[in-house]
Amino acid sequence: MRLLVVSDPHWAGPAEQARRGYESRAIRNPLQRALAAAWRRGFWLADPLAHNDKLDRILALNPDPDLVVANGDYSVDSAFVGLSDDACCDSAERCLRTLRAAYGDRLLAVAGDHELGKHSLFGGVGGPRFESWQRLGSRLSIPAWWQRDLGRHRLIGIPSTLVALPAFEKELLPAETPLWESERRRVLAEIAAAVDSVGPDQRILLFCHDPTALPFLAALPEVRRRLPQWEATLIGHLHSPAIAGLARALAGMPEIRGLGSTLRRYSSALHRARAWEDFRVRLCPSPTGAQALKDGGWLTADWDPERAEPIPWRHHRLPW
């Protein structure tokens, strides 16, 4: 069978298109604004609103996979509060409509961090909102988590922000914290049970948008016990294989405090990133990759799920 994985399409609907300059408007400090602009233009992605064509091109090049996993980040999240913002929700709905029109019930979708919201780069604006969590099911029909048994493999999709909630603690609205925490307890218990009930000759293939969640997942004894049966963990979030390589090199670095929540969250994730190895992390790049390298694309694997052999992943580059 052919498995297709796409991640981080960051589709921009008309309402988000109308917010050009949204990122710099969210940063008050002029020096930080200049730094963010240099990072965007020089490396990351100069115009985040200009890449809707990439998903269509990937779908046209992959007309008939047997199973498709979309690994999160369907909108631009230009208000930084995820799907609770109507413009972001509209972008994500349009993006998923396109994916479902192409693949129907062959599509399994995972929530990314931008579906739920997170602080803007440097700006400290926004964050996860509980309404965004609710809209994940009610508007996008994405379940909190899912599992699918395929031959000798169990595929599991998890919501990385919810699993990594302690890393987002400072970005939550205090009144919503108990709601998030109780939802996290419920979902973690269900994920632990799904991992625990894997048969002795089954392999686990995890889909988790943001690898920040992995050390939190490793805190579950049910997960630790099953790590020898871990085939791979498909992540998104980092967009570029070069960034994923850098993150691996920086694994274990000290946490940086006092320079803003984004830097603290990223450095704390890298501080714990040695756990990624146990989960056999593999990046599905965004369609664009980094602006400077244009190293994005998608992943496919032609494999026999009845056999417990390593899945032969292929990264296809999308020229632009």
Ligand SMILES: [Fe+2]
């Ligand atoms: Fe993303």
